[in-house]
Amino acid sequence: MASSSLSTIVFILATLSVLATLVSATDYIVGDESGWTLDFDYQAWAKDKVFVVGDKLVFNYASGAHNVVKVNGTGFQQCTALSANGTLTSGRDVISLQTPGRKWYICGVAKHCELRSMKLVITVLPQTMAPAPAPALSQSGSTTLVVSTIYVFGVALFGSLVSFLV
Numbered sequence: 284m285a286s287s288s289l290s291t292i293v294f295i296l297a298t299l300s301v302l303a304t305l306v307s308a309t310d311y312i313v314g315d316e317s318g319w320t321l322d323f324d325y326q327a328w329a330k331d332k333v334f335v336v337g338d339k340l341v342f343n344y345a346s347g348a349h350n351v352v353k354v355n356g357t358g359f360q361q362c363t364a365l366s367a368n369g370t371l372t373s374g375r376d377v378i379s380l381q382t383p384g385r386k387w388y389i390c391g392v393a394k395h396c397e398l399r400s401m402k403l404v405i406t407v408l409p410q411t412m413a414p415a416p417a418p419a420l421s422q423s424g425s426t427t428l429v430v431s432t433i434y435v436f437g438v439a440l441f442g443s444l445v446s447f448l449v
């Protein structure tokens with residue numbers, strides 16, 4: 284009896300930690316409130332962030348004023364956006380980070396990349412099954428809320444199950 288309760292608890296905790304990992308994908312608003320704009324230091328913005336497969340980048344800007352082009356390292360260095368193909372122009376472009384590695388994005392309008400620093404390079408880390416980091420460390424907004432809700436729920440559930448056992 285006691286051992287089956289124990290395995291139930293273990294099962295519930297394992298489920299909760301998997302859930303917490305699943306919902307911990309983060310949406311990063313590039314440039315935060317400034318959005319995707321002229322003369323913003325995107326390298327400083329990216330510096331203290333950890334990007335993981337499953338996270339999303341959101342580029343906010345006035346449609347028509349800018350765009351978002353994914354380029355390679357060479358295109359990033361030289362600010363050349365050759366592929367008109369795959370240029371995002373909606374003004375609220377969401378990019379899912381689906382593979383690990385280095386990713387480069389530039390604005391292909393006029394000389395915004397060359398002269399106005401509209402360029403972003405990030406490194407995306409592989410997803411791990413490690414438990415989600417403590418809420419609020421590197422996450423923002425609703426994700427944190429969901430994760431903390433699950434944690435609080437889990438702790439409460441654990442507490443009530445333990446009190447049944449003793």
Ligand SMILES: *[C@@H]1O[C@H](CO)[C@@H](O)[C@H](O)[C@H]1NC(C)=O
Nearest residue numbers: 354355356357358364365366
């Ligand atoms: C980078 O992209 C450009 C144009 O999209 C292409 O011509 C070039 O071969 C690429 N370089 C590498 C190293 O993949």
Ligand SMILES: *[C@@H]1O[C@H](CO)[C@@H](O)[C@H](O)[C@H]1NC(C)=O
Nearest residue numbers: 353354365366367368369370
């Ligand atoms: C351009 O877009 C077409 C249609 O979506 C796609 O089939 C093609 O592979 C793309 N080319 C490049 C170089 O991305």
Ligand SMILES: [Cu+2]
Nearest residue numbers: 349390392395
């Ligand atoms: Cu631009």
